[in-house]
Amino acid sequence: MQSNNYVFFLDLNRKGRKRPKCTFQLREKRNKELPLVRIDIIGRPHQNPDGTHVAVPLLKDNGNFKLSEQDLNNLILCLKKALKMKKIYFDWIDKKIQFTPSKTNNYITITTPFLDMYNDYIELIVFKGRDTQYVISDDGYTLDELGMLEINLNKKSKRRDYFESILLNFGVKKSNGELLIGFNNLNEFPDAQNRLTQCMLQVFDLLQTSKNNVIQYFKEDVTDYFIDNNIPVGEDLSLLGKSGRSSKFDIVIGRTKKKRQQAIKVINTPTTSNISNPLFRIIDVRERQPNTDFAVIANNIDQAISGDFISAFKNYNVPIYPWSDKEKWLSTFQIAS
Template sequence: MKNNFKDGYFKWLYDNTQQFNINNNISRLTLPYLDRNNDCTEIFIKFDGNRYIITDDSETLSELYLSNFNLFSSKKRTTIFNQILLSHGVKKSDDDELYITCSKEELYQKIHLLTQCMIKISDLFYTAKNTVQSLFIEDVQLFLDKNDIRYSQNVSFSGISGLTTNYDFLIPKSKNAPERIIKVVNNIDQQQTNSILFLWNDTSQARKDYLSTLYVFLQDEGKKISSSIITSMNNYDVIPVMWSKREKFTKDLVK
């Protein structure tokens, strides 16, 4: 099963990705990564001289505005937004367009980073609910600080495929434990789980010497996480951490 995971993921991605050439210089790519409305992620690739511009055509932020969610009404959310852009190498135009400019050699890596960035920003919508008093990633950080767990933030690793993946926290190895890497997910679904597992497999294969372990913190307050998601993570030696049960993992993370 594990040996077929990479091939199966690439086949699924290829079979479910659509390309439409608008003209000789602009193409639209529809990828099977779903946002919070279960819509596929769309990006536009523009060829401009000897460089490429990859853009969401302002769709990510426009969709949030249409949902009456002003991302920039909160200093906290604005700070997190800017951190997400920085960690993925993405810029925002004055027209709220998220974009990356790159060479032909960097094109596919940058497509990967932009789509990750768009999904993460869309996920910030869930911080608008009245029941949410803080950003989930900040809650996780406070949990680490409270328990004196050492960490670095916003780390990126290249996998064996050449793709670079961003993770939220890194707990370095010690004499008592190997390297532990943390991904924080506010609103999980099965497709996002599959993407996390593929990217982690890609990352971990390139970091075999570190014996790295991935912990995925899942916000489960007021919601139920599907058992199939937990099973999928367990099958690939990824450790799901339900936020409501986070204290059970303190001893493993503090080592």
């Protein structure tokens, strides 16, 4: 269920021998581990934080917690509507999903109704496995697409840690560039398909993570690029400014006989609103650090660097290096032999 600002999950659990046992649970996507509402019918007795006990089911004859006949009828009506929604959802899935055998009959392509980051339908393949009877795989699509966007998940980084945690949460393995799940019984197929699809969607969210994470990922990309090109760097070095305050610089390249020390601010969103803080820091420190050159590396992959941003730094003789041109300006930071 989705509103303008929130996405909600409606959970229904009717497993177990007790009938008509049912658990109804409502969660919000950004805090999935914290249910907003949970109702148990024919469930286990419950202890409140104050030590009082509530018997379940929550019928009007219970001494500790009472529902009127009208309240109970409203609850039943709500559950019936939820079950109807569940049936509509699965009917929609059945109509939208497509199975296409390969010409050689050695795998089956599954076209799901779910969309990837390009609004293309997510496709999976199923084939005979070695260690398990069957394997469902993304056929290498997920990592191939991230690789084309220069998102490297092979090196140790916060981004890779997040990626590996996603795989672990969904029980998905990475093998030879593919994301896959093995299973032995066809009854396990729906669950395996759902887990792999949801895993892929969450991996694609690596491109749409929170602002702080995106900034951190861009810093890591810049740092890794320098290291890959044999440029020794320091990270998050604080330099004292004229104001008496210390300012942190994302990347610092040490001084040599032929080059001065270089202190770099890495800006993920080079817009007008992001001028004052980094520019002030550079101006404040520059007078106290005469043997240091200052520069900005700006991320212009998703959006162009604003004209105001360029003009402001140019007025104070601070060079801006666009990330898309990194191969052109790399030599500026390389250590002279």
